[in-house]
Structure formats: C-alpha cells, structure tokens
Amino acid sequence: MAVAENKTEKLEGWNRPPLIEPDGEGELLEVAMGPHHPSTHGVFRMDVALDGERVIRLKPVFGYLHRNHEKLAEGMTYLGSMPFTDRLDYMCPMTNNWAYAIAVEKLTGQEVPERAQYLRVIVGELTRIVNHASAVGFLIQEMGASGTPLMYAFKEREKVLDLFESLTGARMMVNYMRFGGCRVDATAAWLDATRKVVAGLPKFVGEFEALLTGNEILMARTQGVGILRPDLAVNAGVTGPMLRASGVNYDIRKVDRYGIYDRFNFRVPLGDHGDVYDRFMIRFLEIRESIKILEQALKDIPGGPVMDSKAKIRGFRPKPGEAYGRIEAPKGELGFYLISDGGPNPYRYRVRPPSLINLTILEDMCLGQNVADVVLIFGSVDIVLGEVDR
Amino acid sequence: MLGEGILKGLAETARNFAGSYVSAERLTTVQYPEQRIAPIEATRDFPFLVYDGDDWEKGLRCVACQICEKECPPKCIYIVKSTDKKPDALGKMQIYPARFDIDISVCMSCQICVEVCPFEAIKMDTEFELATTDRFGGLLLDREELSKSNEHFHKIHPTEAAEVDARLAEEKVKADAKAKAAAEAAAAKAAGAAAKPATVATETPAKPAASGTEIAAKTTEGEKK
Numbered sequence: 001m002a003v004a005e006n007k008t009e010k011l012e013g014w015n016r017p018p019l020i021e022p023d024g025e026g027e028l029l030e031v032a033m034g035p036h037h038p039s040t041h042g043v044f045r046m047d048v049a050l051d052g053e054r055v056i057r058l059k060p061v062f063g064y065l066h067r068n069h070e071k072l073a074e075g076m077t078y079l080g081s082m083p084f085t086d087r088l089d090y091m092c093p094m095t096n097n098w099a100y101a102i103a104v105e106k107l108t109g110q111e112v113p114e115r116a117q118y119l120r121v122i123v124g125e126l127t128r129i130v131n132h133a134s135a136v137g138f139l140i141q142e143m144g145a146s147g148t149p150l151m152y153a154f155k156e157r158e159k160v161l162d163l164f165e166s167l168t169g170a171r172m173m174v175n176y177m178r179f180g181g182c183r184v185d186a187t188a189a190w191l192d193a194t195r196k197v198v199a200g201l202p203k204f205v206g207e208f209e210a211l212l213t214g215n216e217i218l219m220a221r222t223q224g225v226g227i228l229r230p231d232l233a234v235n236a237g238v239t240g241p242m243l244r245a246s247g248v249n250y251d252i253r254k255v256d257r258y259g260i261y262d263r264f265n266f267r268v269p270l271g272d273h274g275d276v277y278d279r280f281m282i283r284f285l286e287i288r289e290s291i292k293i294l295e296q297a298l299k300d301i302p303g304g305p306v307m308d309s310k311a312k313i314r315g316f317r318p319k320p321g322e323a324y325g326r327i328e329a330p331k332g333e334l335g336f337y338l339i340s341d342g343g344p345n346p347y348r349y350r351v352r353p354p355s356l357i358n359l360t361i362l363e364d365m366c367l368g369q370n371v372a373d374v375v376l377i378f379g380s381v382d383i384v385l386g387e388v389d390r
Numbered sequence: 391m392l393g394e395g396i397l398k399g400l401a402e403t404a405r406n407f408a409g410s411y412v413s414a415e416r417l418t419t420v421q422y423p424e425q426r427i428a429p430i431e432a433t434r435d436f437p438f439l440v441y442d443g444d445d446w447e448k449g450l451r452c453v454a455c456q457i458c459e460k461e462c463p464p465k466c467i468y469i470v471k472s473t474d475k476k477p478d479a480l481g482k483m484q485i486y487p488a489r490f491d492i493d494i495s496v497c498m499s500c501q502i503c504v505e506v507c508p509f510e511a512i513k514m515d516t517e518f519e520l521a522t523t524d525r526f527g528g529l530l531l532d533r534e535e536l537s538k539s540n541e542h543f544h545k546i547h548p549t550e551a552a553e554v555d556a557r558l559a560e561e562k563v564k565a566d567a568k569a570k571a572a573a574e575a576a577a578a579k580a581a582g583a584a585a586k587p588a589t590v591a592t593e594t595p596a597k598p599a600a601s602g603t604e605i606a607a608k609t610t611e612g613e614k615k
Contacts, residue, residue, distance in 0.1 A: 076463060077461065079461065079502065080461065080462075080463040080502070081463070082500075082502075083463055083498060083500035083502065084463060148403060152406075155418050158418060162430065165430045165432065165433060166430045166431070166432050167432065168432065169432040169433055169434035169501065169514065170433075170434060170499065173498065173499065173500070175500045175501060175502075183505070184432075207402055207406075210398055210399065210401075210402050211398075211399045211402045211403070212399065213395070214394065214395030214398055214399075215395040215396055215399050216392060216393060216394075216395050216396055217396065218395075219395075313505065313506075314461060314506055
C-alpha cells in the first residue's frame with residue numbers, strides 16, 4: 001500500500017504542473033489570449049486563469065492552422081511532399097527539406113555526393129543564423145521594443161534570403177533538396193557572394209549584441225522568468241536551444257553527426273539557469289558557432305556533382321520498411337518518420353515537430369508568473385505555428 | 391552604472407540612423423513601385439509553356455504526356471490530349487495538348503513540373519504582378535495565355551535557356567542521324583520487299599528521339615516500374 005502511495009506521489013510530481021493556489025481574495029479571471037493576439041506569431045490560443053496578475057492555470061489550444069500535411073503526404077509521391085515541407089516551419093525551409101531528404105535517403109539507401117553535403121551544411125547553417133536572429137527580434141518585440149531589434153535581424157535575413165533566391169529561385173519556399181543531393185549546383189559567383197555575407201555576419205552579431213545584451217530593462221524583464229528545470233525539459237522531450245539553455249548538453253549535430261558534421265570544429269553553448277535570458281543568450285552564442293561552421297564549410301567545399309547520378313527523384317518505390325530521419329533544426333529536433341509498403345507513396349508519414357513539443361510545457365513555465373510575462377515566455381520558446389499545427 | 395546598457399544600445403541605433411544617410415549598406419529598403427531592385431536570374435514564380443518559332447499553336451513543345459499533371463503536388467494542371475497529331479519541332483508527328491490549363495491561384499511555384507518534363511516544354515516565368523479583378527476566371531490560364539516564346543525564355547533565364555537550347559540541338563542532331571539511318575534501312579527494306587508501304591520510314595524515329603536526354607531516360611524507366 002505504501003509503495004502504491006509513493007508511486008502516485010511520484011506520478012503526480014511528474015505529470016502535473018505544480019498547483020498554484022489562489023490567495024482567496026477576489027475572483028479568478030479567465031482570459032483567452034489569442035487566437036488573434038499580437039504576440040502569437042500566428043493563430044494560437046492560450047486560455048489563462050488569473051488571480052490578479054498571477055497565472056493560476058494555462059491551457060494552450062492548438063490546431064487553428066492545421067493543413068492536413070501528414071495525410072496529404074500519404075496520397076502523394078515522395079517527391080510531391082518536398083515542397084510542402086517548406087511550409088512547415090516557414091522561417092527555415094532549408095532544414096525542413098534536409099530532414100525529409102535524410103528520411104527518404106535512409107528509406108531507399110541513397111548516397112549523397114560530397115559537394116551536396118557541403119551545400120546542405122551551408123544553407124542549413126545560414127538558415128539557423130536567420131532563424132535565431134529573427135527569434136531574438138520577435139522576443140524583444142514581445143517585450144515592447146516594437147520594431148527596431150526585429151528590423152535589425154530582418155536586414156540581415158534579407159541578405160540571406162537573396163542568396164537563397166539566387167541559388168534556388170525562391171526566397172522562402174525553396175524546394176531545394178532532393179533524395180540523393182540538391183536540385184541545382186551553386187555557382188562560383190554564388191559561393192563568393194555567400195563568403196561576403198558570412199564575412200559581414202560577425203559585425204552584425206556584434207551590433208545586435210551591443211544593442212540588446214547589456215540592456216537593463218531586458219535583463220530585468222527576462223532574468224529569473226519562466227525557468228525550465230533540466231529534468232522537466234528532458235522528460236517533456238524538449239530539444240534544441242531551449243533544452244540547451246536549461247543546461248542539457250544535447251545537440252543532434254554532435255550526437256548523430258549526420259551529414260558531414262563530424263568534420264567541423266564547433267562548440268555547443270549551454271545555459272545555466274534555464275530562464276528567458278538564457279534562452280535569449282544561447283541563440284547569440286549559437287549564431288557565433290554557426291558562423292564558424294560556415295567559414296569552415298565555405299573553405300573546404302569540394303567540386304563534383306550535387307546529385308548522385310543513380311538517384312531517382314520520381315517514379316521510385318522504396319522497399320517495404322520504415323525510416324526515421326532527424327536533424328538539429330534551428331528550433332530543435334526535427335524528424336520525419338516514414339513507413340513504406342513498397343508503393344510510390346509513403347504508407348505513413350509523420351513529422352516530429354520541435355515547435356509543438358517545445359510548446360507542450362508552456363504551462364509549467366508560466367504558472368505563478370505575471371500575465372505580462374506569459375507573452376515573453378511564449379516568445380522565448382521560438383515557435384512557428386505552421387509547424388505546430390501542420 | 392545603471393543605464394549603461396541602454397545608452398550603448400541607443401548609440402547603436404543612432405549610428406544606424408545617421409549612417410543610413412551616407413551609406414547605401416545601411417539603407418536597405420526601396421520605394422517599391424517607383425524603385426525596383428534588380429531581378430535575380432534564378433527567380434521563379436509561375437509556369438509557362440515554351441513554343442519555338444512564331445506561331446504558338448504550331449510551335450508548342452508540349453506533347454501532352456501528362457507527367458506534370460500527375461506529379462503536380464497541388465494538382466493545378468489540367469490537360470486534355472488531342473485526338474489527332476501534328477508535327478513537333480523535330481518534325482515528327484506528335485500528340486499535342488487540346489487543353490492545357492493551369493490555375494495559378496492554386497499553383498505554389500514549386501517547379502516540380504519543370505523538373506519532370508522530359509521535353510523542356512514547361513518553364514518558370516518571373517512575372518509577379520498578376521493581380522486581377524476577376525476572382526474566378528482571371529487566374530485560370532489556358533494554353534494560349536500560358537504560351538510564351540523561346541525568346542522570352544532567353545530573356546528571363548539566359549543561362550538556363552542556353553543550356554536547354556544546346557541540349558535540344560544535340561538531340562535534334564541525334565534524331566536526324568537516326569531518322570536518316572532508319573530511312574536508309576527502310577529504303578533498303580523497301581527495295582527488298584516492295585509490298586511494305588513507305589509510312590514506316592517516318593514512324594520509326596519517333597521512339598529513339600524521345601529517350602535522347604537523361605531525364606527522358608529516367609522518366610521512361612520510372613514509368614515502366
């Protein structure tokens with residue numbers, strides 16, 4: 001009997017967020033934040049119960065942007081799903097392409113040529129820089145500094161998007177990677193332009209940091225707010241910068257060493273407190289590490305084809321089986337799980353979206369905080385609703 | 391000192407504000423309808439059909455094989471095959487699209503139709519100012535509206551168009567050689583057995599010409615599987 005009691009105690013501690021008791025004065029106020037709330041990056045609702053300013057309960061409501069991505073993919077050839085993956089996390093289409101390409105390559109046993117691997121790393125890390133800079137910009141915007149920091153980030157993002165456009169033909173919906181390589185080769189002029197942009201990035205990060213990092217208002221608003229304990233983060237399956245801000249050393253680029261990440265020399269920055277400030281700073285540190293990777297990749301990139309000559313982009317039927325391809329997307333672990341029954345389309349197609357899974361512990365981070373900080377904590381998770389609802 | 395960080399940040403904004411008057415690098419926006427940034431060559435938005443020569447109807451490269459219709463992820467292409475045949479650029483008789491509609495309000499500019507086309511018949515345009523007042527018919531383009539000349543293709547994507555032209559020329563040389571060989575063989579055969587009609591000579595080159603490019607080879611292989 002005693003054992004059973006212990007078990008329930010433990011389970012309660014694990015499964016339920018801490019219970020915050022109202023102080024008994026006045027009534028609770030229920031507020032529906034969203035789906036048209038300016039902070040919500042898209043359409044997302046939080047049903048918040050407030051005792052004065054304090055958050056007593058918070059219920060996230062997903063699904064306003066559901067587009068049937070997974071079921072659509074089951075009725076479509078493997079190639080046909082590739083442009084739809086751009087539209088998952090529309091801030092970083094290149095990494096979405098990459099994760100899906102890896103999953104299909106695992107399913108078919110397809111090799112990827114050297115130059116294509118390097119190009120994937122280059123576009124992937126550029127995406128990470130753009131995403132982190134914008135995430136910081138949005139976070140500051142939610143703090144009330146509307147515009148300026150976000151536009152600093154977007155100014156740099158614009159340069160990278162121009163690079164993407166001259167490489168792939170589109171700024172955001174790139175549809176660039178294929179099973180067994182990349183769709184088009186980068187010209188020497190493109191690589192030179194990229195080197196130029198990358199050379200300008202440290203200056204941008206320096207400027208951006210001078211603008212924000214030491215700011216007293218920012219520190220007062222973010223330090224000690226929305227703390228995520230490492231054990232809870234691991235149990236909830238949180239990945240990416242959020243997990244590392246809580247001090248857990250887990251980066252799939254280091255763990256899986258997918259692609260050619262074992263060739264690059266870079267470090268994984270870790271946070272200490274797991275609060276909003278750590279999540280903010282870790283993005284700056286990761287931008288700096290990504291610049292290092294980019295410099296190495298742009299130096300070493302070899303010549304050769306970008307598509308395996310034996311690769312088929314259409315009309316192939318993988319052997320029955322399953323494959324899970326995952327990468328370290330800017331927001332966390334992005335995985336594609338595919339089951340093939342030997343047909344031209346996947347039997348089952350499942351996305352493991354980092355945004356959704358990082359968002360599931362929103363209530364735990366917000367309980368007991370002020371209602372104004374809810375918006376801030378939500379912003380520090382860095383989500384894109386296209387990926388949350390799919 | 392309290393407030394030092396804020397002052398540092400303000401200095402940064404001040405530098406950028408003042409800098410935007412002297413440095414083009416810090417002034418990143420343009421006044422769109424009057425000013426325009428230079429177009430990027432690889433840009434794509436919606437597909438068009440390429441035709442050779444002056445007459446769009448005669449010169450259409452499309453042979454209504456319907457591969458793009460099958461592969462299009464949002465299914466925005468609608469093709470009806472013709473019942474008769476007409477000569478294509480290489481001079482052999484081909485089926486042509488009696489209808490070829492693309493609903494560009496559905497199209498998501500993914501370029502998959504261009505990638506899978508074995509005949510270099512469909513390419514991506516760069517025209518983006520396509521606003522129309524007609525909600526339903528205005529963005530449903532038929533084959534006449536979709537047809538654009540090879541010169542237009544050269545104008546918007548010079549590098550790609552040159553590659554395509556080189557590939558097609560090579561194909562034509564190959565096809566001509568094959569047709570010649572086939573014609574000679576047929577002539578020899580005809581000389582041997584006079585009962586066979588001469589139409590065989592014109593129809594034999596049809597198959598090898600189609601599988602000339604690598605893409606076409608891939609396509610037929612995929613189709614068989």
